[in-house]
Amino acid sequence: MKKVLYGLLTAGLLSTMIATPLAVSAESVGDVEKEIEAIQEEKKEIEEKQSGIESNKKDTEKKINENLNQQTSVETEINSIDKKLKDTNDKITTKENEIETTNQEIKKLEQEINTLKNEINELIEKIEKRDLLLKDRLRSIQQSGGEMNYMEVIFGAKSFGDFISRSISVSTIMGQDKEIMDQQKEDKKALEANKKEVENKKAEVEDKKVALEAQKEELVALKGQLDDQLAEKESLMAQLEEEHAELEEIALSYEEEQEILQAEAAAKQKALQLAQDKKSELEQLAREEAERQKQEQEQKQKEQEAANNNSGSNRSNVSNGSNGSNDSKKDTVSTQPSQGNSGGIFSRPSSGSISSHFGMRFHPIFNYNRLHAGTDFAVGTGTPLVAPADGVVFRAGWVGGFGNTIMITHNINGKTYTTVSAHLSQINVSVGQAVSEGQVIGATGNTGDSTGPHLHFEVHVGGYGNPVNPVPYLK
Structure with missing residues (x-):
């Protein structure tokens, strides 16, 4: 503040701080009158300067108010950004938790996939065994002539009980073949369904993870933008606070300058009074000198008249003439200041x-x-x-x-x-x-x-x- 104050005072008072005489050095009333006129003009300049400073001070106060309003606005924006940052950070945390949950789901799914893979391997093994069994059954049927062999077996019964027994056996064999075929068909369907389920689940979870990662990246990018905005606003706030401090210093400097100008105006008034007193003193001295000269002139005239009346006495006339020419020395007043040693x-x-x-x-x-x-x-x-x-x-x-x-x-x-x-x-x-x-x-x-x-x-x-x-x- 001291540097700003000194600069303002130096610039502001460069042309206004005019010195004031204590002992007027003028040699005549006219000189003192000129001095009085100069002091009055200086007082007028001071008043104009005071008016200018008051205007500048009001402008500065206006800028201070504008600065404070802007600080309030920026502070509101900072609070808004802070809230958005908090919300964004919360969302990022939520996404990270969701990603972690998804990772856990993926791990669980991987375990399920491993289990399904084992089941699939078991199904594949069962299907392969059934395939071999079915191939053997088909080969046997083909070699025995297909379904007619079953009829031969039934009608080849030697008794009704044998017929019933053979019929039950054939029915059982045919049912077993059908059951094997149906089971084989169902296992193949389950195998395809399990494979599809594993693939779908894996794709779904991976897609979900990719989506969550993308959302997180968007939130991180938003956080980066908000961080940049916050840094920008905080930098602006710091500038505004610095500007406010400078404006406060300028306002204080204007107050300081006003005080100095008021003091100078008082000094000018004092100088004016001193000059007016000096003028009155010189006028009094001038009047006294004029009166002295008038009395001296009247005395000379009286002496001359007396000399003319006594013209018969030359010595007296000479004596009177001599006395008449012996004028008293004129009193002088000098206000010229003494010169200093070596300038x-x-x-x-x-x-x-x-x-x-x-x-x-x-x-x-x-x-x-x-x-x-x-x-x-x-x-x-x-x-x-x-x-x-x-x-x-x-x-x-x-x-x-x-x-x-x-x-x-x-x-x-x-x-x-x-x-x-x-x-x-x-x-x-x-x-x-x-x-x-x-x-x-x-x-x-x-x-x-x-x-x-x-x-x-x-x-x-x-x-x-x-x-x-x-x-x-x-x-």
């Missing part, structure tokens, strides 16, 4: 040697190369912090990764600057307060994104968002 305009905000310079560096916390937009001074916690120049405080409090921070706006030699002192342990000033160069305004520390006690000091030309190397600007 420096800011006092060192704190003691201590420089431990890290302005420029690109590998950040010790975020672990990537980024701009170090200031200069670090190696000082312990609690070291006094002083205002580097006259100015007005427009930010005094916690600012993201800066921790406790004081931002001051300055007007020096007609140019605007903003100074930033960060990671403080103590803040002794408040927003809108006018400070003087060298005034103790706080104490150094180790707050925010900091790896140890130090002072992080920045200089921005033309307002916050335009960082430059502070070292050339130090006295």
Whole structure:
């Protein structure tokens, strides 16, 4: 969030953070009036910027709501896919159980088939034996002349009892032959039926297994599709959650920027009041100077009239003329600021040697190369912090990764600057307060994104968002 916040603040305040003068350096009322007009224009720009930020904030809040609605929709879809996955997994389990049952049926059928095969083998053996018996019977009948031999046997009886006995014997033999023939016929039918039953059962179970395997493959394929859909939705949900977090950070950054702009607007109002006070002071001085010059002129006129009236006395006239030409020196007011040594305009905000310079560096916390937009001074916690120049405080409090921070706006030699002192342990000033160069305004520390006690000091030309190397600007 710190990186996003810093970027937004830098971009958002690049053209709006215009410094505010504490001591107006104008040399005339006209200059101060121009300064007042400039401050009023800057206030107007701030108001427009605030309006733009409010609009952006509303857009961001709208995007947040849309994001949340989309998250709800995706979550519903994920729940639906989860339900379908559960149902599919249950169906896969059911199919696997059915396949296992079918496999058991196949095993059982194989046992039945083996039993039937044994029965078939027994039937085949019986049929073969009957075939041999029938062949022998047919051969015997053929050799004895067929059915007429039975008649000869019957009518060859020597007595009625012998006739009855022979008839019963013939009938028994013929019945046995018929029974053998019928049994042979039934066994052959059973043999064919058993063979067909075994083949049908085997084909039926194998078809059932193939169908179950196909159904399982379809369910596994469906599960794969659902897994892909779920992964896609979960990835989308992760993106939406990340986007939501970024939007929340942006919204917070807009709030932070609004606070800074409100603070700046208050500082502008303070500067406007100071400029108006300076204008009143200059107007008063101008009136006093005009009155003094008027009185001086009236005095000269009186002296001249007295000289003309005493023209008889040359020495007196000379003396009076000499006195008349001895004008009092004119009082002047200069608001031109003193120049710093070697071009420096800011006092060192704190003691201590420089431990890290302005420029690109590998950040010790975020672990990537980024701009170090200031200069670090190696000082312990609690070291006094002083205002580097006259100015007005427009930010005094916690600012993201800066921790406790004081931002001051300055007007020096007609140019605007903003100074930033960060990671403080103590803040002794408040927003809108006018400070003087060298005034103790706080104490150094180790707050925010900091790896140890130090002072992080920045200089921005033309307002916050335009960082430059502070070292050339130090006295």
